[in-house]
Structure formats: structure tokens, C-alpha cells
Amino acid sequence: MQTHAQTGRIFRFTLRKEWLKLLLWLIGGAFYVIMGVVAFVEVYGDPLERQAMAMAMQNPAMEALFGRAIGIDNYTIGAMYSHTMTILGFALFAIMSILLVVRNTRSEEEDGILELIQALPTGRLAHTTSAIILLLVTNVLVALISAGLLIGLGDASMSTEGALLTGVIYGMTGLLFGAITLVTAQLSSNARGAMMLAFGALGLSYVFRIIGDSGMEVFSWISPLGLLYNTEPFVNNYWFPVWIALGISLVLIVLALFLKHQRDMGAGLLPDRSGRRHASAFLKTPIGFVVKLVKTPLIVWAVAMVFLGISYGSVIGDVEGLLEGNEVIEQIIAGDPDISMVDQFMAMILGVLAMAATIPSLQVMLRLRGEEKKNRLEKVIAGAHSRLIIFGSFIVLSAIVAIALQILQSLAFGGAAVAMGYDVSLVEIIVAGFAYIPAMYVMIGVAALLIGWLPKLTSLVWLYLGFAFMILYFGGLFDFPEIINGLSPFYHVPQMPIDDWNWIVTLALTGISLVLSVVGYLGYSRRDID
Amino acid sequence: MEKVIEINAIEKSFGKTKALNKVSFEVNKGEIVGFIGPNGAGKSTTIRILLGLIKADGGSATLFGKDVWKDAVDIHKRVAYVPGDVNLWPNLTGGQVIDLFLSMRGAKVDKERKEELIKRFEFDPTKKCRAYSKGNRQKVALIAAFSAEADVYIFDEPTAGLDPLQERVFQRCAREVLDKGASVLLSSHILSEVEQLCDRVAIIRQGEIVESGSLVDLRHLTRSQITLKTKEDIHTIDSQDFAHDVTRDKGEIVFQLDSDHLDDFLRFIQPYTVLKLESAPPKLEDLFMRHYESTKGGV
Numbered sequence: 001m002q003t004h005a006q007t008g009r010i011f012r013f014t015l016r017k018e019w020l021k022l023l024l025w026l027i028g029g030a031f032y033v034i035m036g037v038v039a040f041v042e043v044y045g046d047p048l049e050r051q052a053m054a055m056a057m058q059n060p061a062m063e064a065l066f067g068r069a070i071g072i073d074n075y076t077i078g079a080m081y082s083h084t085m086t087i088l089g090f091a092l093f094a095i096m097s098i099l100l101v102v103r104n105t106r107s108e109e110e111d112g113i114l115e116l117i118q119a120l121p122t123g124r125l126a127h128t129t130s131a132i133i134l135l136l137v138t139n140v141l142v143a144l145i146s147a148g149l150l151i152g153l154g155d156a157s158m159s160t161e162g163a164l165l166t167g168v169i170y171g172m173t174g175l176l177f178g179a180i181t182l183v184t185a186q187l188s189s190n191a192r193g194a195m196m197l198a199f200g201a202l203g204l205s206y207v208f209r210i211i212g213d214s215g216m217e218v219f220s221w222i223s224p225l226g227l228l229y230n231t232e233p234f235v236n237n238y239w240f241p242v243w244i245a246l247g248i249s250l251v252l253i254v255l256a257l258f259l260k261h262q263r264d265m266g267a268g269l270l271p272d273r274s275g276r277r278h279a280s281a282f283l284k285t286p287i288g289f290v291v292k293l294v295k296t297p298l299i300v301w302a303v304a305m306v307f308l309g310i311s312y313g314s315v316i317g318d319v320e321g322l323l324e325g326n327e328v329i330e331q332i333i334a335g336d337p338d339i340s341m342v343d344q345f346m347a348m349i350l351g352v353l354a355m356a357a358t359i360p361s362l363q364v365m366l367r368l369r370g371e372e373k374k375n376r377l378e379k380v381i382a383g384a385h386s387r388l389i390i391f392g393s394f395i396v397l398s399a400i401v402a403i404a405l406q407i408l409q410s411l412a413f414g415g416a417a418v419a420m421g422y423d424v425s426l427v428e429i430i431v432a433g434f435a436y437i438p439a440m441y442v443m444i445g446v447a448a449l450l451i452g453w454l455p456k457l458t459s460l461v462w463l464y465l466g467f468a469f470m471i472l473y474f475g476g477l478f479d480f481p482e483i484i485n486g487l488s489p490f491y492h493v494p495q496m497p498i499d500d501w502n503w504i505v506t507l508a509l510t511g512i513s514l515v516l517s518v519v520g521y522l523g524y525s526r527r528d529i530d
Numbered sequence: 531m532e533k534v535i536e537i538n539a540i541e542k543s544f545g546k547t548k549a550l551n552k553v554s555f556e557v558n559k560g561e562i563v564g565f566i567g568p569n570g571a572g573k574s575t576t577i578r579i580l581l582g583l584i585k586a587d588g589g590s591a592t593l594f595g596k597d598v599w600k601d602a603v604d605i606h607k608r609v610a611y612v613p614g615d616v617n618l619w620p621n622l623t624g625g626q627v628i629d630l631f632l633s634m635r636g637a638k639v640d641k642e643r644k645e646e647l648i649k650r651f652e653f654d655p656t657k658k659c660r661a662y663s664k665g666n667r668q669k670v671a672l673i674a675a676f677s678a679e680a681d682v683y684i685f686d687e688p689t690a691g692l693d694p695l696q697e698r699v700f701q702r703c704a705r706e707v708l709d710k711g712a713s714v715l716l717s718s719h720i721l722s723e724v725e726q727l728c729d730r731v732a733i734i735r736q737g738e739i740v741e742s743g744s745l746v747d748l749r750h751l752t753r754s755q756i757t758l759k760t761k762e763d764i765h766t767i768d769s770q771d772f773a774h775d776v777t778r779d780k781g782e783i784v785f786q787l788d789s790d791h792l793d794d795f796l797r798f799i800q801p802y803t804v805l806k807l808e809s810a811p812p813k814l815e816d817l818f819m820r821h822y823e824s825t826k827g828g829v
Contacts, residue, residue, distance in 0.1 A: 005603045006634055013630055017619055111617040116671065119581045119611035119684075120634040121603050264584035271545070 003261065005123035011130040014104060022138055025096045026145060029170070032092060033146050035470070036085040037153040039478035040077045050075045053477075057083065060214050060315035061345035065352065065473075068213040068220070071235035076157030078234025081150075082166065084477060086233075087209070090173040090225050091202070093142055097135060097178035098198045104131035106185040106194045115265060128182070128260050132253060135178040143171030162234035165242070169228045172245045176224050177202060179249040182256035189268030196300060203304050210311040224248075286385055286393040293371070294364050298401060301360040302408055308356060309409040312349045313416025316342060342422070347432070347495035351472045353413060354436035355490065357405035358443050358465060364398040365447040369458045372530055387525050395448060395517055402440045406433045424497070432496035438509035442489035443468075445516025452523030455530065532559040534682055534713045535580065540589035542575055548737055549575045552589065555732040555742050557682075562704065562714040564724035566818060567734035573717045574614075576734070577686050580715075581611055593682060607635065610675035614687030616667040618659035624670045625655030631674040644677045650699050664691035676703045683707055683714045689723065701727055721815045733818065741817070748817055753786040759806035760799070770798060782806070 044050045054075035056062070063069055067087045071079025105128055108114050114127055123129075147167025151160055177198065184197035205223040212220025220226030227241045263269065282288035368391065371377045380390060410433030414426045447461045454460075468488035475485060485491045489509055494502040535557035542550040550572045557563045567573050578584045579591055582602030591598045593605045618627050628644065648655055653669045662670070668691050675683060683704070689697045697720075704714055704727055718724050724731060725745065732742040741748060753774065758764075759782045767783060768776050772791035777784050787795055787809075799807075 002601075002603045009634060017621060112613065112615055113617055113619065115578075115583060115613060116611075116616065116631070117634070118583055118602075119606060119609070119613075120631060121606040121636065122634055123603055124582070265578065267544075267584070 003123040003125045004129055005121060005126060007123065007126040007129045007133070010117065010122065010126050011133050014130050014134055018100075018104070018134065022100075022134075025138075026141055029089075029092060029096070029142055030145050030149060032085075032089060033149045034153065035474075035478075036081055037150060037158075039474070040080055041153070041155050043477070043479055044077060044080060050077070050080060053080070059345075061312070061342070061349065063213045064210045064312055064315045065349065067209070067229050070232045076234065077155050078157040078159070078162055081154075081158070082162070082233045082235060084474075086166075086169070086229055087206075087225060088473065089146075089170055090228065091206070093139070093170050093174040094177035094202050094225075095199075096142075097139065097174040098181045098195065098202065100138060101131060101135060101178045101181035102185060102191050102195045102198070104134060105182065106188070107191040109266060110189075110191050118265065124261055125257055128257060132182065132257075135175065135182075139171035139174035139178070141171075142174055143167040146170045158234055159237075161237050165231055165233040165237050165239065168242055169231050169233065172242055172249075173224065173228055176228075176245050176249045176252075179252035179256070180224075183252050183259070186256055186259035186263065187269045189266065189270070192297075193268070193270070196297065200300070200304075203307075207307050207311050210315070214315045286389050287397060289380070290364070290367070290393045290397050294367055294397070297363065298360055302405060305353070305357060305405055305409040306412040309353060309412030310416040312353070313413040314420050316346060316349070316417045316420065316422055343497050344495075346417070346424070346429075347498050348472070348476070349413070350410070350429070350432050351436070351490060351493070351495070352469075353409050354406065354433065354440060354493075355465065355469050355472065357402065357409060358440045360405060361398050361402040361440055361444055362447055362461060362465065364401050365394055365444050365451070366458060366461070368394040369451050369455060372455070375530075378529055388521065391448075391521050391524050395444065398444050399441060402437055402444070406437055406440075409433065428497050431501065435496050435501060435506070436490065436493050438506050438513065439489040439493050441513035442509050442516065445513035445520065448517045448520030449523070450520070452520035452525075452527070455527070531561075533557070534559050534594055535715060536590075536592045536595075537576070537580070538590045540576070540579060540586040540591050542572075542579065542584070542587050550579075550586075551737045553734065553737070553739055554589075555739055557713050557715055559713055560708065560711050561730065562708055562716060562728050564728035564731040565715060565717040565734065566719070566721065566724055566731060571734045572737040573734060574686055575737075577611075577684055577715070577717060580684065581606070581609070608681040609684060610678045610680035610682075611684045612668070612671040612675045612686065612688045614690045615664075616671045618662070618667055618670060620660035621658060623656055623658055624653065624662060624666070627659060627670050628655065628674045628677070631671075632677055635678055640677060640679075644673065647673045647676050647703070650703075651696060665693065665696065668692060669696070672700060672703075676707065680707075681712055683712060685714065686717045687719060688716070689718070689720065697723065721818060753788055753816070754792075755810040756783075756785055756787045756795070757806065757808040757810075758783045758785075758799070758804070761803035761805060764799075764802060767798070770794075772798075 044053065054069070054072045057066065058069045058072055066084045070083050108117075108127070117127055118124065144167060147164045150158055150163035150166055154163060180201050181194065181198040184201070185191075185194040188194040188197060205225045208219045208223035209226040209229065212218070212223060212226045220230065224245065228245055231238050231241050259269065280288075283292050368377075371380075377390075407430065410430040411426070413433075414424065414429030417424055417429070418426055443461065443465060446464060447458065450458045450461055468490050471480060471485055471488040472490055474480075475491070489512075492505050492509065494500060494505060533556050537556065538554050539552040540550055540554075541548075541552060553572065553576055555563070565573055565576070575584070579586045580593065580598055582598045582605070585599050594608065596605055598605060618624075622630075632644070647653075651669045651673060653666065653673060657666075659667065659670070668688065672688060675685075685704075689700050692700065701723065704716070708714060714727075716724065716728060728745065730742070730744045731748065733740050764783065767773050767785070772788050772794050774786040774788070
């Protein structure tokens, strides 16, 4: 076949440049599964304790976070694993696949590498097909590894069929979002656009799942995440959503190949807008320059955060009535009857939102390194601005973004909660959101430190954020040792409205972030620019 | 003569912008054709159509008599291409990339030829591509192209980023492949390079071929620069039809002479005592500038 000539060779070559990245992703995925299984088997051996957890989980706020409660009547370890680990696992493998596809399709086309390859006797679709094979192989491995681990480590409640199904839906999510990305890579003429469209689809699918889980069931069938969640492994083991998702993926892949075959190299199907002729006065200032660099993704993030805040906020009001008078839950989960369960959920959701808002803040800071890698920074540094001004501009903007997003999403979250009739003060929620800002600053400080001293390892900060997220998300479910919990800056933040504002924590975290930033700058001011 | 590249009235639009308007030219076997024009004139667009990377809206383009879009894979087995801006995978070495490109041709890698080229271009193939400068990345593509036994070589500003010495190496390599009977299409900004290498040129401006033919033919269309010093003062030269842009400097007269009016000029100066007469041959640059200026003037 002419259009696929040399696909095999390109694929072998792709494997050679990708194997390390994929290996790390697979190890990360395996670790995620192991952590889940081992923790549940260890911590929730007692059926009574599981049943109490089941009742606590069965409310809109928790369902918005983890997914619709499944297998509640007989909340086995398998059911518990399916219920709490599935959605986040989906997100993990979807992100892996989105990045994989963009990296191996539109990015290389944008860089002009594809032009060189396609000028050789290779088929017009060979490069894209090679990326598809890589996507398939990776997700088949995800499925096999996950299923294998679940079979090996699970308890009696985790049937082989359920384990296989769990593995398959992990891989299927990756394949489906990879297929979506294959299409977005044809729509947008640049890698960033393709990635943003794909992540947009993931975000939308998450929000649809929340809406679906809070009652409007049709939405959870539209959402790929909701669709595959409905397989309910270890509980009902429905396989038909897998076939639906597989069918959709195949259609999307064929569509992507069709579009790729038709279009010109370098072109996208969505039009590019033309820009301004002159730089505005604001753009010419260092901070204005940084704002311009990150503006579009920030706007997208802000909109996404407002949506997420509203989605979470609108379910919180329902919780109260459901829990009222349920002494069993209140005793076991809250321990203290004075503390409202709803407040607890609210604190947890605020934490999750704060973590989400940390991502764009970090992106602003990491852009400094990104610009350096693209060799664009030297022009700025060689200009009239000192390194302090440049480094400072990124840090300051990153700090402002953290504050702005926290205000925005606390307002969205609190506003929605109040609108739904839950008795809470908006100010209280905004203050609770503010309590997280010092912890977010510590993250930015870590990024600054890495940029200053270990520029090649800057992405480690994402791993650190992921770790902090695990601690927050699963901290209530698994019993992590205190010392591990303590490594996350977010762990120390007072969980308002349950806890009170704590000046010591606020000042300590702010102090740490300042020290990290200054030390980071010291490294940055004396190291070579790549 | 056997035509290897034939472009016939191809058109291409990007949105509302018309990038190419009925562009036609051809390249014969064993011939090197220079393809010149200002930025944005449509050189790269034409080349990308030739390589089947983008699809022409109208007209026809063939290499070896085969359609550039439909038979791209077959055609590319006999074509080597070097773009003006080479980007490579940052975590692979230059040597790995060269081998990869060669292996995709399906032909066995001629190791000696490759090593010889690496030496001639003074290239270090053991470094990771992220460490290469623009010129060095360019060399990766050049070495891969010249190591391949192709029938047609297409270069799109191949020497951008190379130093003058490496430029010479490129020119020598280009001559070698011509001697072996291959054809070359060279798009370039460096007119002296085109002038030295090329048998024929095609000049493109605003998506249209405005001039094409052998350099010898084209020179007839241009003017030579004459520097003249005579004992007497010649005022009447200003009003002669053959003289353009007459200026005087320290008793010398400098003007542009229409190449096909040489005879008129010689008859005209016969009566005078000539102290100095210099004639500079028309440069491709002059030819180019004439078209370029008419763009600005809106002729």
C-alpha cells in the first residue's frame, strides 16, 4: 500500500525515541494500580468498615469526585477499587495518550520533521499510522499490566473477569482519547492547539460525567469517562460499553487518517487568525510579555475551573438532607458529631480545586524553561532586561495567577452551593480557598528551584504535584504514614471550614516558598542559558 | 532532451491568498535549474507541491512522468530533498538520523560515501541533535541527500546557515551529482551561487514565473554597466537611447548600457578620445533587482 509505505520502519524508529517516556508512564500506571489494590486490601479488610465507607460515599459530593457509587449493597474490595480508582485512572491514561499522540503527530509536523520524512519514499499516512500503532501498543500494555497486577494482588472479591475488564477499560480510555487527539491534530495547525482541543474534550467529558452522576443520567453515557465507568468491573462486569468505545475509537481513527490524507502538510482544518501588526506598550514590558505568552491557555483554564467549581458546588447542597440524622456515618467518618459532613466534603473539594488551579500557575512558571529550550529566551536576556527581572516576572505572574484562579473558582464553587440552597457564607469559602495559596506558592517555589539548579529535571515538579494530589485524594481512604502525608504542602493547609485559619502554617509555607524562589533565582542567575 | 521535472500551469491558493498562479517550468535530465525569487514569492510552495507534500489546486506537475501527488512514494525513491530549515529529533545523534533517512530509501547505505561526506562537511555525527546549530542540522540533511543515489535533487535554500567554506563543499557536491547525470532544482537567495552553478534559471514573483531561460539568453535582456572616461566632455550621451541612469564622478561617466545596443554605443564614441572604458557584465542580481523593483513600483 502506497499510503502506508515504510510504516514499519518509522514505527521501529519511533519506538527507539519513545521507549523511555513510555516506560516511565507504564511504571507510573502500574504504581497507581498497585497502590490502590494494596491499600484497600490492607486497610479495608473488615466488611463493616467497608459498609460504613459505602454509606459515606453514597452522596452527590463524593460521587462528583469519585464517580457514581456502585456495588453499595455489597461493597467488596473489588467494588471499592472500581468505585474510587476508576475515574482518576481514566484521567491518567487519557493524559498519557493525548501527550503521546500530539508528540508523535502534530508536534513533529510543526517542527518540520514530518516534511523530511514524507519527502523520503514513505507513505503519506505512514507517520500517522506509526503513531496509531504506538498508541495501540501502549494501551494494550496498560491493559495487560493493570489486569495482571489486579489478578496477582487482588483479594477473593476481585474476579479475573473484573480484573481483565478493569485493565481493558484503562487501555480503552487511553485509546479513545488518543483517537480524539488524532482528530484534533488534523483540525489545528499547531501542536498547542491540538493539545488544548484534546484536553478540552477530556475536561468536558469529566464535567459531563459529574452532571450525569448527579442525576441526569444521559450525560454520563455521552461522556467517554462516564460510558466506560458504567462497565462497573467487579460489580456487574458489563462489557458492552467497551465495544461502544472501541467502535467510536475506530471511527475516529479512520476519520483522522482520511483527513490526514486529504489535507496539505502543515495545514489545519480550523482557520488561523492573523495577529496584530504592532506590539502594544503593555507587551513591551517584561510582565506584559509573559502575560502575552501564557494568555490563551490561562483563559481556557479559568473557564474550565469555573465550570468545575460550579459542577462541584451545585451538588453540595443535596448532601445535607441525605446525611441528616445518619448517626452511623457521622460517628465513623467524622468522629465528632459537631462537625458537619458537608463541611468535610467541602473542604476536600476545595483542596482538589486548589490542586487544579496549581496546574496553570505552574505552567506559567515552567514557561520560563520552555522558552529557554526553544532558544527564544536568549533574545530577551541579551536585551535590556536583567535575569532578575525576567525570572521575577514569571514568578510574580505565576503568583498572581494562583490568587486570581483561587478567587474565581471559590466564587464559582461557593456561588453554586449558595444558589442550590446550602447554608454557607460565600466569604467563608473564599477565605478557605485563600488558605491554599501558600501551599500553591511552595509548588511554584519548587519549580523555581528546579529551573535554577536542575533545569533538565524541571518536569519533576509535576510528579510532586501528582504525589500531593494522591495524598489529598486518597488520604481519607488509605492510611498513609504521617511522614509521607507531611511531604505534601497541601496536607498542612487548614481544612476550612472545619479547621480554623492557621497563621503559623500560612507564614511557614509562604516562608518556605520565598526561600525556594530566592535559592532558585541564585542558581538561575549564575547558570548557563541553554 | 528528456524532461525529468515538468510543471504545467499549477495553481495554489491558501484561503483567499493566491500563492501560485499558473506556474510552469521544466528541468531536463542532467541539468541544474536555479529557482529564484523574493521571500513569499512561492518558491517553497512550488517545491512542496513537487514533493507531494501539498496538493495543487489546478494544473499538472510530474516527476519522471509520474503524478507528484498520486505516485509520491515511487517518485521519492529517486528524489533527494533538503529544506532550508531542518529540525530534528533532539534526543538522537546526527549519525543516527542520517542512517535513518538513508534506510528509508530502501537502498543499502554506501558507508564510504557517507563517511567521505561527513569528512568533507566537517560534521560531528556523534552529537545529539539538540546540540547542533542551524548550520549543523542543515549538514545532516545535506549529507543524507548526497549519500543517496538519486536522479533528482531538490534543494530549498540549502546553504542557509552554512559558512562560505561549507557552501563551496555544497557546490562541489552538486556538480558531482550533475556529472553523474542527475538533475538539480536549486531554490536560493544567494544569486552568486545560482549564477555559478546553474544552466538555467526561473524567476518567480508573486506566484508567477516572470522570467525563465538560460543565463546566456537572459543576459541579453539586461544591461551592462559602462565606466567611461574621455578627453572631451560628452554631454550628448544623456540623450542617447542606449544609455540609462547616467551619472558623472570625477570626470568619469557611469551608465547602464542596453546589451543589444552595444554597436550603437561604439559608433557613438568613435569621434572622441577614449581614456578609459570598462564594461561590467550583467549580473543575475541586476536581472533580479529589475523584477524586484517593479514589484515595489507596481508596474
